[in-house]
Amino acid sequence: MTHTRRQFIGTIGAATALIGAPSILRAQAQGTFRIGALCPVTGSGSPFGSGMQKMIIAAAEAVNAAGGAAGRKIEIVSEDTQTSPQAAVLAAKKLIDVNKVQAVLGTWSSGVSLAVVPLTNDANIILMNTSGAPALSVPPANAKGLSYRFQATNDRFGRAFAEICEKEGFKRPATMAFNNASGVGNTEGFRKAWEAKGHKVVESVVYEPNQPTYRSELQKVLAANPDVIVTGSYLADTTIIMREWYQSGQPVKWVMPGWAASPDLVKAVGPDVVEGIISVDSVSNENAPSYKAYDEAYRKATGQPGQSNVYAAMTWDMVHAVALAIEAANGTDMAAINAKIREVSNPAGQQVYTYAEAKEALKKGKINFEGASSVLDFDQYGDVTPDFGVFFIEGGQLNRRYVVKI
Amino acid sequence: MLTYILFMLVVGSIYALLAQSLMLSWGLAGLVNLGLAGFFAVGAYASAMLTTWEQAPILVGVSVAVLAGGLAGLLVCFSTLRLRDDYLAIVTLGFAEIVRIVASNEVWLTGGTDGISGVPVMIARDTGVWFHLGTLLITVAAVILVYVLQRRLLASPWGRALRAVREDQTVASVAGKSIVRFKAQAFSLAAAIAGLAGALYGHYTSYVAPDQFQPLITIYIFLAVTAGGNARPAGAVLGAYLLVAFLEATRFLAEIAPGVTALQAAALREIAVGIGLVIVLTLRPDGLLPERSQKAPAS
Numbered sequence: 267m268t269h270t271r272r273q274f275i276g277t278i279g280a281a282t283a284l285i286g287a288p289s290i291l292r293a294q295a296q297g298t299f300r301i302g303a304l305c306p307v308t309g310s311g312s313p314f315g316s317g318m319q320k321m322i323i324a325a326a327e328a329v330n331a332a333g334g335a336a337g338r339k340i341e342i343v344s345e346d347t348q349t350s351p352q353a354a355v356l357a358a359k360k361l362i363d364v365n366k367v368q369a370v371l372g373t374w375s376s377g378v379s380l381a382v383v384p385l386t387n388d389a390n391i392i393l394m395n396t397s398g399a400p401a402l403s404v405p406p407a408n409a410k411g412l413s414y415r416f417q418a419t420n421d422r423f424g425r426a427f428a429e430i431c432e433k434e435g436f437k438r439p440a441t442m443a444f445n446n447a448s449g450v451g452n453t454e455g456f457r458k459a460w461e462a463k464g465h466k467v468v469e470s471v472v473y474e475p476n477q478p479t480y481r482s483e484l485q486k487v488l489a490a491n492p493d494v495i496v497t498g499s500y501l502a503d504t505t506i507i508m509r510e511w512y513q514s515g516q517p518v519k520w521v522m523p524g525w526a527a528s529p530d531l532v533k534a535v536g537p538d539v540v541e542g543i544i545s546v547d548s549v550s551n552e553n554a555p556s557y558k559a560y561d562e563a564y565r566k567a568t569g570q571p572g573q574s575n576v577y578a579a580m581t582w583d584m585v586h587a588v589a590l591a592i593e594a595a596n597g598t599d600m601a602a603i604n605a606k607i608r609e610v611s612n613p614a615g616q617q618v619y620t621y622a623e624a625k626e627a628l629k630k631g632k633i634n635f636e637g638a639s640s641v642l643d644f645d646q647y648g649d650v651t652p653d654f655g656v657f658f659i660e661g662g663q664l665n666r667r668y669v670v671k672i
Numbered sequence: 673m674l675t676y677i678l679f680m681l682v683v684g685s686i687y688a689l690l691a692q693s694l695m696l697s698w699g700l701a702g703l704v705n706l707g708l709a710g711f712f713a714v715g716a717y718a719s720a721m722l723t724t725w726e727q728a729p730i731l732v733g734v735s736v737a738v739l740a741g742g743l744a745g746l747l748v749c750f751s752t753l754r755l756r757d758d759y760l761a762i763v764t765l766g767f768a769e770i771v772r773i774v775a776s777n778e779v780w781l782t783g784g785t786d787g788i789s790g791v792p793v794m795i796a797r798d799t800g801v802w803f804h805l806g807t808l809l810i811t812v813a814a815v816i817l818v819y820v821l822q823r824r825l826l827a828s829p830w831g832r833a834l835r836a837v838r839e840d841q842t843v844a845s846v847a848g849k850s851i852v853r854f855k856a857q858a859f860s861l862a863a864a865i866a867g868l869a870g871a872l873y874g875h876y877t878s879y880v881a882p883d884q885f886q887p888l889i890t891i892y893i894f895l896a897v898t899a900g901g902n903a904r905p906a907g908a909v910l911g912a913y914l915l916v917a918f919l920e921a922t923r924f925l926a927e928i929a930p931g932v933t934a935l936q937a938a939a940l941r942e943i944a945v946g947i948g949l950v951i952v953l954t955l956r957p958d959g960l961l962p963e964r965s966q967k968a969p970a971s
Contacts, residue, residue, distance in 0.1 A: 305934075307935055307938050308935070315934075316935055319934050345923070346934065348938070350884075351883050351884050352884050352886075352888075355877060356679075356919075356920070359675075359676055359679045360676060360920070360923060362676075363673055363675045375883075376785075377787065377881050377883040377884075380786070380789055380879055380881065381877065381879045381881070381884070384877065384878040384879060388798075388803075399786055401786050401789060405790070406789050406878075407790075445776050445785060446776075446785045447784075447786045447787075450784065450785060472777065474773060
């Protein structure tokens with residue numbers, strides 16, 4: 267059997283034509299508003315990405331069940347960022363130009379959001395992310411005001427950490443940060459806020475991701491004899507750090523972001539190790555009816571409770587915010603929709619929690635959509651300003667003691 | 673659809689430059705260069721820092737990127753003079769990681785993990801399709817330039833000597849060729865080409881960050897060069913464009929595959945890339961365009 271180059275190229279050509287055809291047909295559909303779900307299905311964001319994507323789809327179903335937005339059905343096209351800026355840019359370009367999406371929702375890591383935002387700005391469409399990097403708020407990234415952030419900025423997390431340390435009476439804090447925009451943003455935000463209060467940080471360590479051990483970094487921090495260590499870390503590295511710290515036997519308190527000090531961490535290292543750790547997270551709007559609707563959808567789609575994935579609650583809210591803005595703008599003109607996003611989410615107005623309810627209320631007057639992830643009020647930079655819940659891990663349970671407002 | 677295709681062609685052209693860089697150092701000089709992503713990053717950062725923060729003209733930025741890439745290549749080459757094969761591969765891989773980790777830690781120099789946003793572009797972004805088309809023309813011109821240069825080098829006595837070094841260092845040095853000089857020249861030139869690719873990439877996507885220079889990109893280029901033919905410039909270029917076409921095609925294939933979840937679709941894409949390489953290497957072990965043996969020049 268011989269194979270020629272011509273045959274090979276011919277096969278590739280035929281395959282390309284075959285794949286190309288349906289996408290051209292798809293791009294013709296009328297009467298729909300197409301949204302791109304660009305979530306980290308694989309890579310380091312994978313514990314959250316699938317759930318985020320499923321909630322975008324579920325929220326679109328809820329919108330469509332209530333008759334769509336401005337008479338149009340919401341259609342979702344999904345792509346995977348692979349949690350890599352390179353791959354995300356290619357995927358975003360495909361969503362924007364081939365699928366003609368009019369909004370891109372669900373980018374997770376800061377690097378990915380920063381890489382994708384030039385493309386969405388070029389196309390004059392909305393980007394909604396769950397990233398923490400402060401750079402996303404201002405030009406050049408958000409030069410056109412089309413980018414919205416559903417997660418508290420790392421700066422805000424840092425300020426909340428400083429409030430908590432002061433309230434708990436800590437005197438000698440040290441910091442440990444995972445070296446990416448989000449991890450360092452947390453601890454730098456803390457340092458700024460803490461020094462503004464006239465105190466000092468005794469030691470700051472930034473560590474590289476994906477190490478089998480963090481013993482030397484940990485020793486450096488512990489050598490400064492801190493009474494509390496504030497981290498900007500993730501689950502995998504925190505698991506290792508916790509084990510190694512427990513072995514060291516040196517008593518110290520920990521303040522961590524909620525995505526690191528989660529029930530999964532308790533499961534991974536055992537309740538004895540993590541006893542007394544303070545876990546800080548932006549408060550999901552847990553008592554709101556919108557949270558109940560989200561929780562129900564999340565359980566149905568994944569079999570897990572809604573609180574296991576705070577980012578999924580954010581993507582659920584993203585679809586609601588966009589759909590309500592379309593409904594309020596009564597059309598698909600992007601400038602008009604963008605102008606309505608704050609109007610439907612921020613106060614004043616009638617507080618509403620589900621899409622069907624909001625759509626009805628919108629006929630009568632101004633609404634204020636309260637999301638599942640937060641009350642969803644955007645400032646002039648397109649950032650939400652959530653409150654922070656302070657949880658103490660006690661006997662393997664995360665118990666919320668109080669709420670910090672900044 | 674059009675701008676999407678143009679976008680992919682620009683990315684393909686950037687990869688084609690990287691593939692030619694790898695072809696020169698690996699295919700011709702026999703120096704396994706797993707540090708490609710590092711030189712790519714050096715070029716991208718050099719140009720992005722100059723043009724974004726110092727407001728230097730893009731042409732200056734790109735020139736400095738080429739120089740910086742070449743210098744980095746020289747540095748790596750001289751620090752690895754006595755290494756070949758696996759050992760060189762490991763050291764160059766380490767170099768790429770050093771560049772990435774320095775870039776993410778030296779915040780004063782590189783902006784750290786936030787990266788550099790708003791890198792100026794070569795053609796104004798608000799010109800729509802012309803932005804992509806213009807950038808494509810520039811990158812294709814760069815690919816052609818490098819291609820012609822490589823063809824010339826290959827046909828020259830220098831190219832023959834380089835291949836002699838690759839085949840047998842001892843024989844080459846017995847014939848009076850300075851091994852060190854040839855290696856250093858080839859490696860440094862290859863690194864300069866990778867630097868050029870990095871600069872053009874930064875000026876197209878407007879964003880440069882350490883995350884973009886993961887070792888995966890080196891592996892992709894190795895795939896492209898292996899599939900295309902690792903000792904012919906045309907093979908490297910063809911391999912790079914085919915790789916991008918293939919990677920993107922798997923995206924659409926995964927979409928029309930019935931009954932798979934998002935997670936499975938992502939895994940399917942990765943499987944397809946692996947199978948693709950196995951098929952190409954089974955059918956064409958020397959790549960699509962294998963090396964031609966050159967006749968000795970009539971004298």
